[in-house]
Amino acid sequence: MKRYILLILTIIATGQLFAQTANIIEPDPVTSPIHKSNLGKVVFIGDTIALEKLRQTDLLRSFEASPRNNIYMRLFLANSLTNYQHTLNPALSVEQLNKGNFQFTFYVDGKKTYQENLNKGANLPAVKNTKLTIGVPLISNREEDSWGRFLWNRFMNHGGEDALTIGTHLLKIEVRPYIDISALKVGDLIAEGELKFIVPTLNQKDVALQPIRPNSGWPVSTDVFDKKKIMEMNGMIAQNRLKDITSVIVIKNGKLLIEEYFNGSTRDSLHDPRSVSKSFTSALMGMAIRDGYIKNEDQTLHDFYDLKQYKNYSSKKDSISLKSLFTMSSVFDADDNDDSSPGNENNMYPTGNWVKFALDLRVDSTKTAGRQWRYFTAGVNVLGDILNKTVPGGLEKYADEKLFKPLNIKNYKWVYTPQHVVFTGGGLQMCSLDYAKFGQLYKNMGLWNGKQIVPQSWVKQSFSKQLTLPEDVVGKGYYGYLFWNKTYTVNNKPYETYYCTGNGGNKIFVFTNEPLVVIVMATAYNTPYAHPQVDKMMERYILPAVLQQ
Structure with a gap:
């Protein structure tokens, strides 16, 4: 009987063994x-x-x-x-x-x-x-x-x-x-x-509001805001749950309301907000058109380059307008959001001539000019090259005299192309309060201290919904003349903003129906959380703290 039971158990075990997938x-x-x-x-x-x-x-x-x-x-x-x-x-x-x-x-x-x-x-x-x-x-x-x-x-x-x-x-x-x-x-x-x-429980000095010190260059606002909300945000940054944030500035009604620095940054720190400086390129183009150095944004590349001297010539290249480069809608075969794209900016930097890189690109036959939005940093560099060729003394001198000096911006650094021309595709470094001046300039429709620095008509064009952005890139929004557009929702109310944005989560926000300019500087370069966490900061902390409810 024992042998019989043992035999049965052996058969069962063997069956289970062979039933398992090898x-x-x-x-x-x-x-x-x-x-x-x-x-x-x-x-x-x-x-x-x-x-x-x-x-x-x-x-x-x-x-x-x-x-x-x-x-x-x-x-x-x-x-x-x-x-x-x-x-x-x-x-x-x-x-x-x-x-x-x-x-x-x-x-x-x-x-x-x-x-x-x-x-x-x-x-x-x-x-x-x-x-x-x-x-x-x-x-x-x-x-x-x-x-x-x-x-x-x-x-x-x-x-x-x-x-x-x-x-x-x-x-x-x-x-x-x-x-x-x-x-x-x-x-x-x-x-x-x-x-x-x-x-861990937060150290109160990491949470506390930072007092606005004298000599900021801004009048200081006496408006009331929800200090607790900003302290909550500071706590999130101190816990590293909002990562790599270096500054938050809020200007309300043209006055400095909030000035916070983090992770070793100070008032004098120069930030590298990457593509935020594309929007400066837009301002300089509008100024150059007003000053008569460029006719208008409808001029084409044919007016500035002999494109037959570049690779992949097509008559369609001759008709590429400056406007299509401003709105990221040219027919060049380029897309910075596609690693396999020939015109991806990462393919540009190793070359010896960044303008030539862009003008050598072939035309994408699937594109219709002015219809498809594709992010194209090399195209913005071409705009900078055109400006450098046409304004007296070159773009660097023109920007300093016409834009930065009127705004009393003295401490800044450009990135340069291999030809030592200022790179207008990204990397213009300034302190946070100077970026706020640029934002307030646009909030003022180009006016600063009674002087029209950027034409009002150009600001309106920049703040226009030229193209609908792909939702898989930034969510619902629009694109103007090197400015972005989106709407935040706080307490079920919409708050529209035009903004400059750059790799790492760097932003200059200019709100259309609120007297607000908000600066967020960060170093979260090439991370998936860089931009979403700024949206979270705006909707959960900054806007609820400063809006008049």
Whole structure:
């Protein structure tokens, strides 16, 4: 009888064994002691530590959130991602399985806060196919280019920030495999881990409003505003939950209302707001047209260049207007938001002549002039070259005498092209209060101290809705003459603004129906959170604090 039962159990066990799906690819072996003792776990580490040097004592049980502290996540798996995916659909090839990835689920204090199916490109096929341990940064002041940091930022932007308030929380992460061929299919749990996440009480000096010191060059406003809202914003910046912000300036009715600096920045700091300076190019063109050096924005490249001397000549190039370059709607084959575009600005910088780079580009036959908006930095540099050729003494001298001196802007730095012409596509550095002067100049419809610096008609054209912006680029909005347009909503009321914007989250906002100019300077270059966090600052803190409700 015992032999009979043993035989039955053997048959059942054998049947279960053969019922399991065999691996589709050979994974790496588990050799590390730390790996063996943490199979199926997500662990957290305070620094980059090589697997062979990692010890159990290095694994964090708690983490205090502060700008100086880093946190790295490591997955210890019992099998490779591809093999886990294979069990979901054994008919798929390795290449098809590689189109899936990990699903991450974040819990805070037992509540599901965020879930994401990680983009298929977030891990190389070699990692998916064979690796059983994967480490990435989640929070890091080293700013590694890692999917882990981007995943964490998305979690924070979609519930994490609101859940991880001041105090002690339990953060839990669950990991599952997913495939997405014809239909999404998610597998069982393959790793999980939890951590005590401490958000410390803020130091009051980091939260307190910064007094406006004398000699700002601005009259100081006595208007009342919600100081608590600005203090809340300061706290978010101090906790590094609003990242890399360097200054916030609010001008109301032409007077300085709020002046806040962060992360080592001061009143005298020169900021690099990248493409914010494109809007200065627009102002200078309007001034040059008024002064008679350029007829109007409808002039074409044919009036300034012999385009037959450049590559890929087409008669369509001759008819490209200055206006189409101002509105990012020319027919050049260029798109800075497309890495594969021939005219992408990243292809321009290594060349020896940035104007030639732009004029050598072919025409995109799918484009209709003035219809499709495609961001084109090299085209703005061409506008700068045209200005430099036509205004007396060159563009740098003209800008200083006609724009900066009337605004009493003395301390600034240009970026230069390889031909040592000022680069009008980005990088004009100033202090925050001087950027505010430019914003107030446009709020005044080009008037400053009783003098018309920029023609009023040009300001109106700049503040016009020439083209609708693609929503996948910036959300709903419009584009004028190198100025952007959008509408914020606060307490169910719309507040329209035209604004200058640049990489890193740098902004000059000029509100159309409110007496407000707002400056936000930041250094969050090439990060996914740079611009969304400024929108959050405007809608949650700055506008609610200063609007008359």
